[in-house]
Amino acid sequence: MNRPYRIVMIGKQGAGKGTQCSKLAASLGLAHISTGDILRGAVKVGTEFGLLANDYMERGDLVPDDVILGIVEDRLDQPDCRDIGFVLDGFPRTLAQATALDEILHPDGVKLVINLDVPTDVVLDRLSSRRVCTGCGRTYSIYKPPSSNWTCDDCAHEVIQRADDTPEAISRRLAIYDEVTSPLIAWYQEKGKLVTIAGDGDFNAVAIEIAHLVERAQ
Numbered sequence: 001m002n003r004p005y006r007i008v009m010i011g012k013q014g015a016g017k018g019t020q021c022s023k024l025a026a027s028l029g030l031a032h033i034s035t036g037d038i039l040r041g042a043v044k045v046g047t048e049f050g051l052l053a054n055d056y057m058e059r060g061d062l063v064p065d066d067v068i069l070g071i072v073e074d075r076l077d078q079p080d081c082r083d084i085g086f087v088l089d090g091f092p093r094t095l096a097q098a099t100a101l102d103e104i105l106h107p108d109g110v111k112l113v114i115n116l117d118v119p120t121d122v123v124l125d126r127l128s129s130r131r132v133c134t135g136c137g138r139t140y141s142i143y144k145p146p147s148s149n150w151t152c153d154d155c156a157h158e159v160i161q162r163a164d165d166t167p168e169a170i171s172r173r174l175a176i177y178d179e180v181t182s183p184l185i186a187w188y189q190e191k192g193k194l195v196t197i198a199g200d201g202d203f204n205a206v207a208i209e210i211a212h213l214v215e216r217a218q
């Protein structure tokens with residue numbers, strides 16, 4: 001793919017978007033734009049915007065489009081995104097967001113949309129077993145905990161369960177995915193931009209397949 005890279009990763013909650021976007025961004029020197037991470041950062045700092053977003057996130061609801069669009073548009077206008085490119089993680093999630101993204105990137109739009117396809121029973125297990133570091137955000141699971149007493153191996157902060165990884169919030173998030181986000185698959189397919197890959201294989205095997213896709217994309 002020629003610069004600027006303009007890649008979107010979509011998939012159910014727990015499909016591995018964050019995991020794979022961060023590997024891809026690191027290997028190509030791209031901006032990794034995770035709207036979930038941006039929102040959690042604002043909640044942690046306690047900005048007015050963060051306090052507003054927190055209620056939606058804890059319930060597992062989407063934050064309103066107009067709130068999220070302003071943030072993404074500002075970020076995409078930065079020189080690193082314009083010159084080298086980006087991988088979007090968790091955005092767009094609604095047809096309104098996808099249409100707005102097309103307008104922001106007019107006339108070319110995004111170059112490649114990767115749909116990470118993972119069965120629901122697998123994502124349910126991944127989300128309910130996930131634990132995250134409150135300092136650096138490193139992800140662990142109950143199957144692979146940190147070496148000492150739920151303290152992060154990298155930064156020594158506490159490792160906890162995400163507030164939206166409760167059974168109620170997970171079920172709400174997956175229902176919203178089915179109803180509001182999954183129509184993006186057909187939308188991007190019609191535009192000839194979508195490639196679906198299985199995301200339930202080994203971490204590194206999925207990363208290699210993604211790297212090949214990006215290399216082959218125009």
Ligand code: AP5
Pocket residue numbers: 011012013014015016017018019020035036037039056057058060061062063064065068089090091092093097126127129130131139140141164173199200201202203206
């Ligand atoms: P966000 O943080 O984006 O959460 P999400 O969409 O629910 O996605 P997750 O982080 O749960 O899953 P993921 O696909 O990134 O998987 P991960 O790599 O972590 O958004 C949070 C909230 O913010 C939303 O609910 C909403 O309120 C708000 N928001 C965000 N964007 C928004 C938008 N555009 N519009 C409106 N509101 C928005 O992996 C999950 C687990 O699986 C990890 O433990 C990982 O280690 C494991 N795993 C990953 N890959 C593999 C593998 N191959 N094999 C085994 N385990 C694996």
